[in-house]
Amino acid sequence: SAVISQKPSRDICQRGTSLTIQCQVDSQVTMMFWYRQQPGQSLTLIATANQGSEATYESGFVIDKFPISRPNLTFSTLTVSNMSPEDSSIYLCSVDVGYGYTFGSGTRLTVV
C-alpha cells in the first residue's frame, strides 16, 4: 500500500486568508482524492484529482473555493480560499491502491 504525507498537520488561520495543503505519495498513483471532515461529522468527498486534467468536484464544492493542483503522479495540493470559520475541518488526502483507498493523517484547520 502507499504511504501518504500531508502538510501541514494542523494550522490556525485568520478568516479571509487562504491555506494550501500538500499531499505527497511514495508511489505513482493515477487518482488522488480530497475529503473534508467537519467537527463530529463523517467524511465528505470534495474532489477527485487526475494528473494532467482538471479536478472533478462533487456537488457543493467549487474550484474557486477549493482549487486543486496535480502536477505529477505523486503530489497534489488543495487550497482552501477566502476562509471563514465554517471551513474549520479536517482535510484528508487519499489514493486508490487497488483494493481500496489509503488515507493521509489529515490537516486539522481552525479558522478564527
Add this chain to the structure above:
Amino acid sequence: DAKTTQPPSMDCAEGRAANLPCNHSTISGNEYVYWYRQIHSQGPQYIIHGLKNNETNEMASLIITEDRKSSTLILPHATLRDTAVYYCIVRVVNYGGSQGNLIFGKGTKLSVKP
C-alpha cells in the same frame, strides 16, 4: 447519500467478538462492500472488502448474506485499540474501467470496554 444503514453506536467487552451490522438493500451487482474504520484523530483505515463470498484477513471477517442486502463485520477478539468509528461503504468496482468513489455514511461508533 450513503447507500448503507448502520447503528450509530455499539459497545463490546474486551476480548469478545464485535459484530457490526450493515444494511445495503439497494446494492447493485457490481458494487462491493467495503469496511473502514477511523480511530480518533487519524485518517480512515481500510479493513476488508468483498463482493458476495465471505472474506477473512488478519484484521477481521466479513460475512455477506446470500441476497447481498446486508453484511456483518466481525472483529473476533476486540481490544481497547479497536475503539473507533466503523464505516460500511458500497462502491462500484469495474475491472479495467472506471471505479466508483468512496462515499462515507455516518458509521457505527464502537466502544470496546474493559
